[in-house]
Amino acid sequence: MIKFNKIDKKWQEKWEKYKVFKVKEDTKKKKYFCLEMFPYPSSTSLHMGHSRNYAIGDVYARFKRLKGFNVLYPMGFDAFGLPAENAAIKIGIHPKEYTEKSVKNFTNQLNALGNSYDWSRLVKTCDKDYYRWNQWLFLKFLENGLVERKKAPVNWCNSCGTVLANEQVEDGECWRCHNKVEVKALEQWFLKITKYADELLNDIGKLKGWPEKIRIMQDNWIGRSEGTLVDFKLKDSKDEKIQVFTTRVDTLWGVTFMVYAPEHPRVMELVKGTKYEDKVKKFIDKVVLEDRYSRADEDKEKEGMFTGRYAINPVNNEIIPIYIANFVLPDYGTGVVMAVPAHDQRDFDFAKKYKIPIKVVITPDDYELDAEKMIRAFVNDGKIVNSDEKFNGSRNREAIEEIVDYLEEMGYGKRTVQYKLRDWLISRQRYWGTPIPMIKCEDCGYVPVNEEDLPIELPLDVKFTGKGNPLLTNKSFIKTKCPKCGNDAERETDTMDTFFDSSWYFLRYCDPKNKEKMFDKRSVEYWMPVDQYIGGAEHAVLHLLYARFFVKAMGDMGMLHFDEPFTKLFTQGILYKDGAKMSKSKGNVVSQDEMIEKYGVDTVRIFLLGLAHPSKTVEWEEKGIEASYRFLNRVYNLKEREKSENNIYDKHLISKVNKLIKELEENIEKFNYNIALIKIMEFVNYLSKVKRNVSIEIYDEAFKKFLIMFSCFAPHICEELYENHNDGYISLANWPKCDENKIDLKLEKEEDFISNIMSDVNAVLKLVKIKEPKKLKLYTADNWKYELYEKFKNTESRDFKEVMEKVLVKGHEKDIAKLIPMLLKKGVDDITLDRKTEIKLLKNNLRDLEKEFKLKIEVLEEDNGKALPFKPAILVE
RNA sequence: GCGGGAGUGCCAGAGCGGAAAAUGGGCUAGGCUUAGGACCUAGUGACUUAGUGUCUACGCAGGUUCAAAUCCUGUCUCCCGCACCA
Numbered sequence: 001m002i003k004f005n006k007i008d009k010k011w012q013e014k015w016e017k018y019k020v021f022k023v024k025e026d027t028k029k030k031k032y033f034c035l036e037m038f039p040y041p042s043s044t045s046l047h048m049g050h051s052r053n054y055a056i057g058d059v060y061a062r063f064k065r066l067k068g069f070n071v072l073y074p075m076g077f078d079a080f081g082l083p084a085e086n087a088a089i090k091i092g093i094h095p096k097e098y099t100e101k102s103v104k105n106f107t108n109q110l111n112a113l114g115n116s117y118d119w120s121r122l123v124k125t126c127d128k129d130y131y132r133w134n135q136w137l138f139l140k141f142l143e144n145g146l147v148e149r150k151k152a153p154v155n156w157c158n159s160c161g162t163v164l165a166n167e168q169v170e171d172g173e174c175w176r177c178h179n180k181v182e183v184k185a186l187e188q189w190f191l192k193i194t195k196y197a198d199e200l201l202n203d204i205g206k207l208k209g210w211p212e213k214i215r216i217m218q219d220n221w222i223g224r225s226e227g228t229l230v231d232f233k234l235k236d237s238k239d240e241k242i243q244v245f246t247t248r249v250d251t252l253w254g255v256t257f258m259v260y261a262p263e264h265p266r267v268m269e270l271v272k273g274t275k276y277e278d279k280v281k282k283f284i285d286k287v288v289l290e291d292r293y294s295r296a297d298e299d300k301e302k303e304g305m306f307t308g309r310y311a312i313n314p315v316n317n318e319i320i321p322i323y324i325a326n327f328v329l330p331d332y333g334t335g336v337v338m339a340v341p342a343h344d345q346r347d348f349d350f351a352k353k354y355k356i357p358i359k360v361v362i363t364p365d366d367y368e369l370d371a372e373k374m375i376r377a378f379v380n381d382g383k384i385v386n387s388d389e390k391f392n393g394s395r396n397r398e399a400i401e402e403i404v405d406y407l408e409e410m411g412y413g414k415r416t417v418q419y420k421l422r423d424w425l426i427s428r429q430r431y432w433g434t435p436i437p438m439i440k441c442e443d444c445g446y447v448p449v450n451e452e453d454l455p456i457e458l459p460l461d462v463k464f465t466g467k468g469n470p471l472l473t474n475k476s477f478i479k480t481k482c483p484k485c486g487n488d489a490e491r492e493t494d495t496m497d498t499f500f501d502s503s504w505y506f507l508r509y510c511d512p513k514n515k516e517k518m519f520d521k522r523s524v525e526y527w528m529p530v531d532q533y534i535g536g537a538e539h540a541v542l543h544l545l546y547a548r549f550f551v552k553a554m555g556d557m558g559m560l561h562f563d564e565p566f567t568k569l570f571t572q573g574i575l576y577k578d579g580a581k582m583s584k585s586k587g588n589v590v591s592q593d594e595m596i597e598k599y600g601v602d603t604v605r606i607f608l609l610g611l612a613h614p615s616k617t618v619e620w621e622e623k624g625i626e627a628s629y630r631f632l633n634r635v636y637n638l639k640e641r642e643k644s645e646n647n648i649y650d651k652h653l654i655s656k657v658n659k660l661i662k663e664l665e666e667n668i669e670k671f672n673y674n675i676a677l678i679k680i681m682e683f684v685n686y687l688s689k690v691k692r693n694v695s696i697e698i699y700d701e702a703f704k705k706f707l708i709m710f711s712c713f714a715p716h717i718c719e720e721l722y723e724n725h726n727d728g729y730i731s732l733a734n735w736p737k738c739d740e741n742k743i744d745l746k747l748e749k750e751e752d753f754i755s756n757i758m759s760d761v762n763a764v765l766k767l768v769k770i771k772e773p774k775k776l777k778l779y780t781a782d783n784w785k786y787e788l789y790e791k792f793k794n795t796e797s798r799d800f801k802e803v804m805e806k807v808l809v810k811g812h813e814k815d816i817a818k819l820i821p822m823l824l825k826k827g828v829d830d831i832t833l834d835r836k837t838e839i840k841l842l843k844n845n846l847r848d849l850e851k852e853f854k855l856k857i858e859v860l861e862e863d864n865g866k867a868l869p870f871k872p873a874i875l876v877e
Numbered sequence: 878g879c880g881g882g883a884g885u886g887c888c889a890g891a892g893c894g895g896a897a898a899a900u901g902g903g904c905u906a907g908g909c910u911u912a913g914g915a916c917c918u919a920g921u922g923a924c925u926u927a928g929u930g931u932c933u934a935c936g937c938a939g940g941u942u943c944a945a946a947u948c949c950u951g952u953c954u955c956c957c958g959c960a961c962c963a
Contacts, residue, residue, distance in 0.1 A: 001914080001915070212881075213880085213881050213882080213957090216880060216958090217880085217881085217958065217959075219880095220879085220958090220959060220960090221959080223962070225962075225963095227963080244963080245962090246963060248963075302961080326961085327961045327963095328961080329962065329963090332963080333962070333963065336963095337962095337963045338963080339963085340963090345878095345961090346963080347963085418962080418963095420962060537957085538958090540958075541958095541959090574957095610900090611889075611901095612889075612890060613890090613891095616883095616890095617956075617957085618889080618890095619889080621888085623888095623889095623902060623903080624889075624901070624902060626902090627901060627902060628901090630915075630916095631901090633915080634916090637916095674890075674900090675899095675900090677900085677901095678890095678891080678899070678901080679900090681900065681901080682899085682900075
């Protein structure tokens with residue numbers, strides 16, 4: 001067995017030294033942008049899960065390169081983020097240092113994978129040359145009305161005096177001091193992604209190259225629903241109104257109470273000065289502050305309380321009590337709902353608990369609903385009852401439109417569209433991120449930094465105490481002048497969510513070193529959009545939605561010429577071990593380094609890609625890697641040409657190669673790498689089998705073509721084997737052309753046929769071993785089908801007749817093979833067949849059998865003076 | 878609850894309307910080898926045998942078809958997203 005490590009190194013060094021994968025715009029060539037989601041660098045070792053992901057992309061990039069595309073395949077690092085900052089707090093290492101180390105570590109490991117990245121285009125989001133464009137873009141968004149400042153809740157740890165990210169909250173407690181986390185409202189920066197809600201939703205239809213699943217997830221995430229805003233009057237007030245959102249106006253007459261989300265700003269106003277004030281306040285504290293983390297739990301008991309106030313239903317003037325309750329979301333709809341206990345399960349549960357009346361307004365066709373006896377809400381469709389005369393008796397679904405028309409006419413409400421999508425909160429009260437380029441002036445309010453002053457560099461001199469935002473510890477950073485009035489002012493210390501960084505990094509790859517601009521428009525026009533994006537499904541909504549939003553917003557600002565960033569998306573499956581996702585925190589990782597050292601990179605790549613379809617979740621099993629290793633050894637040994645004895649398999653081999661080209665093209669294109677590898681293995685098995693029976697030129701040609709194709713999967717070994725016979729890199733070779741005319745299906749079928757004969761002969765010989773020797777003969781000739789048919793069409797045996805019918809009608813050659821032993825059994829001794837080449841096989845095979853069964857088998861080659869076809873016979877005595 | 882996907886041999890995993898079912902692995906037997914590894918050959922659903930003979934299979938139950946693992950309906954189990962969205 002050969003150790004491949006030396007070969008791996010040799011080629012990785014060459015690729016790097018001669019910049020083999022460096023690309024530039026070339027209008028003469030068709031471009032292909034193949035992109036993997038860039039990683040967050042960490043100091044740990046890559047594990048096999050990572051290796052699999054990156055191998056998936058590399059195979060694709062290599063494939064497209066061989067196919068003649070100008071392939072942009074870059075790599076970079078999503079280098080800002082919380083873990084670096086946590087490390088600073090925990091072990092006292094500066095985030096910059098931590099990140100640099102991690103980047104170096106990841107770079108080495110990615111290189112060890114042999115991926116064909118154009119490293120000259122490396123992008124790191126923590127470089128000021130990168131994040132200055134975050135800031136610049138932020139200002140552009142601001143100019144275009146896409147930035148907004150408003151209050152939003154944050155996780156707050158009182159003892160640390162700091163804001164916590166969701167990841168820093170463990171079971172509702174602070175990750176450091178384990179104090180109960182509270183919720184606090186802070187003024188923060190938002191991007192108005194909701195402006196694009198409709199466009200983002202509609203254009204999902206354009207994403208034909210995306211997995212259905214991801215598209216559905218985005219669809220649900222945006223969550224458009226059409227409904228109606230209905231105005232209820234607030235009792236005991238001067239014309240104050242309460243607006244609710246509903247999709248079920250057909251149940252409007254069944255409303256028996258109303259519910260506010262506890263944290264709704266208006267709640268306190270409602271109870272102000274009443275005896276309910278204190279109780280309500282307490283309840284709000286309990287629900288909002290303590291239960292924030294269990295609020296999403298559906299099984300949670302519905303809790304609420306009466307506010308002492310009432311509302312008036314506009315359609316029937318009924319007076320209904322107003323409650324607050326934990327099941328109403330403050331940020332969906334208007335934060336208030338009209339409750340129809342008879343026809344909504346949540347409302348029903350709540351009404352039962354607090355003894356609120358239930359009023360049936362929709363009834364099923366086949367029985368009467370009795371509000372007293374109901375044990376759950378009736379949520380199906382039916383007939384309207386107990387409502388306005390105009391609508392009683394109508395089908396509820398069909399009546400909705402009319403009811404809305406009626407409400408609009410009467411001025412009680414209006415049609416509206418709601419989205420679940422929220423504006424994007426980009427403020428982070430953290431250090432390791434892009435400073436938001438705003439200045440707070442006492443007189444002028446928030447003022448944007450002047451463009452010329454960019455970048456606002458993140459200062460390195462800060463203290464990591466774990467309390468508050470570290471940026472607050474650098475006074476000289478904070479202190480500045482107002483760009484508007486020139487007075488003393490303070491810088492914003494919030495930094496940007498790192499999803500901001502990753503929402504446009506693919507654009508920077510097109511022109512990564514540009515100092516003047518975010519990117520050169522022509523470069524982006526050449527390379528974008530990304531043709532194939534590859535990454536994890538966990539980014540289905542956030543990253544993938546934000547990136548789409550950025551592209552649309554930038555397009556509207558005239559910066560881009562396309563409106564969707566990723567034409568095709570591939571989401572890879574997860575690698576499991578011991579039933580859990582491979583991850584450091586679970587302690588079930590298999591290190592990449594270790595495996596590469598033991599078997600070589602190509603082995604690792606082949607093994608990981610051959611396991612199953614790349615989109616599937618698979619369980620890691622080390623056993624199989626040995627097989628991949630053996631396989632590569634076999635490939636390696638194919639370079640030793642043996643003296644060719646004859647060339648009877650030339651035609652076959654040519655046919656096989658062409659078939660392989662076609663199969664690989666189809667399968668790699670569709671990411672069916674596992675199938676492609678199987679085809680490759682079959683071919684290798686075949687090649688080693690017929691090696692001695694093909695002419696050298698044909699063999700070399702076939703092997704070369706094979707190597708080029710196989711280099712997608714095993715680039716190092718293929719480079720090495722290619723080097724002996726060719727100039728240049730196999731990585732830059734041309735994918736062989738498939739000559740369909742050379743694919744000879746008949747030859748293929750014949751091969752099946754031969755192998756069948758062989759097993760038949762085996763079977764016969766087995767029989768012969770036990771029984772008395774019998775004299776048998778097998779002849780070959782060209783028109784076997786008809787000869788056989790002619791010979792047996794008049795026999796009495798039904799078996800023969802049936803099979804022969806089939807043969808002539810459907811051409812099942814296999815049946816002929818099946819026939820032979822039967823014929824032999826019946827004492828037939830001259831069967832004519834049409835192959836010449838199989839004789840070799842038969843001969844070889846028979847030698848073994850001869851030995852095995854101690855039989856004397858003779859193969860007669862009757863030459864007849866002519867060369868071929870000859871008429872051999874098997875003689876078993 | 879909603880949405881998506883999957884259930885095939887000892888295992889992983891192909892096939893997705895026409896013969897037990899690719900390819901690996903594992904296992905069995907034989908060859909090669911000082912031995913081990915590697916490599917080569919054959920076998921591997923069950924029952925049998927003189928036999929290419931019989932039976933049974935693609936979660937379970939029905940249906941369409943000359944023909945179904947493959948299409949349809951119902952059902953069970955598992956995985957993965959989202960989730961009190963009015």
